[in-house]
Amino acid sequence: MAHAATLTLTTPTDREIVMTRVFNAPRHLVFEALTTPALLKQWLLGPPGWEMVVCDVDLRVGGAYRYVWRRTSTGKTMAMGGVFQAIVAPERLVITERFDDPWYPGTGLSTTVLNEQNGSTTMVNTVLYESREARDTVMQSGMESGVAVSYDRLAALLPPA
Amino acid sequence: MRYTQAVSDRLDATFAALADPTRRAILARLATGEASVTELAKPFAISQPAISKHLMVLERAGLIARGRDAQRRPCRIEGRPLADASAWLEGYREIWEGNYRRLDALLNNLQNSTRGRNATHRKTTKTQTRRPGR
Numbered sequence: 120m121a122h123a124a125t126l127t128l129t130t131p132t133d134r135e136i137v138m139t140r141v142f143n144a145p146r147h148l149v150f151e152a153l154t155t156p157a158l159l160k161q162w163l164l165g166p167p168g169w170e171m172v173v174c175d176v177d178l179r180v181g182g183a184y185r186y187v188w189r190r191t192s193t194g195k196t197m198a199m200g201g202v203f204q205a206i207v208a209p210e211r212l213v214i215t216e217r218f219d220d221p222w223y224p225g226t227g228l229s230t231t232v233l234n235e236q237n238g239s240t241t242m243v244n245t246v247l248y249e250s251r252e253a254r255d256t257v258m259q260s261g262m263e264s265g266v267a268v269s270y271d272r273l274a275a276l277l278p279p280a
Numbered sequence: 281m282r283y284t285q286a287v288s289d290r291l292d293a294t295f296a297a298l299a300d301p302t303r304r305a306i307l308a309r310l311a312t313g314e315a316s317v318t319e320l321a322k323p324f325a326i327s328q329p330a331i332s333k334h335l336m337v338l339e340r341a342g343l344i345a346r347g348r349d350a351q352r353r354p355c356r357i358e359g360r361p362l363a364d365a366s367a368w369l370e371g372y373r374e375i376w377e378g379n380y381r382r383l384d385a386l387l388n389n390l391q392n393s394t395r396g397r398n399a400t401h402r403k404t405t406k407t408q409t410r411r412p413g414r
Binding site (some may be wrong): 125126128129134136138140142143144145149151152158161162163164165166167251252255257258259 | 288291292295297319372373375376377378379382383384385386388390391394
């Protein structure tokens with residue numbers, strides 16, 4: 120890969136998570152990958168060992184989407200879904216998101232903005248949660264995967280020198 | 281989901297303490313070594329009592345510790361809460377970075393197949409142009 124595309128993660132307020140990432144592709148392709156089930160299933164997988172078993176997307180304002188992941192080793196599932204609030208292809212997408220799990224309180228509002236420059240696309244995803252507790256719970260879920268595991272994975276992903 | 285109140289409270293204190301530019305500047309200064317309140321106040325255009333207030337917030341969050349020397353009470357940085365805070369962000373970040381690395385590869389494939397398709401189109405029908413998604 121020509122550029123080092125690192126993910127920036129910030130918490131500008133108590134109730135938000137903002138992720139910024141650059142993709143080496145025009146934004147209509149990024150938009151497609153964010154909204155097409157056959158493509159989503161190839162990348163939106165979460166921690167290692169999970170697969171996406173349900174990906175239903177009704178891409179229209181007021182339409183619903185639903186994702187279910189399954190951990191192959193244990194069969195444990197995790198699901199979330201929501202409704203499209205605004206769709207401005209290929210530059211803006213606003214959706215609600217809610218996890219099925221009872222530990223997760225409330226609904227988040229996720230806004231994705233795509234900006235294209237010289238063939239690269241900068242994606243800024245802002246999720247606004249109902250409360251700080253809800254946001255922290257989502258963040259905390261990442262800790263479960265374990266930092267040690269993540270470094271092993273990172274090493275495996277890096278191309279040999 | 282393991283999410284204990286203690287961890288939550290500690291992270292709250294850490295992030296609240298870090299949510300101020302003066303306190304972050306104080307931590308940056310302390311990262312280079314111990315300093316007294318007077319030394320810490322020097323680069324800032326605010327009073328010593330105001331600095332002391334910031335130090336109290338940092339101390340309560342466990343981000344700094346104060347020395348016992350009654351005169352100087354030098355401050356030093358404490359690494360543990362910062363390490364916890366960064367692990368909290370790092371686990372989440374790593375999951376998404378994993379997702380986005382897969383997306384990088386997918387976008388790469390999509391671009392290659394689009395280029396291939398366009399090349400074929402151009403050979404057969406010159407009028408058929410693909411409108412770039414804008």
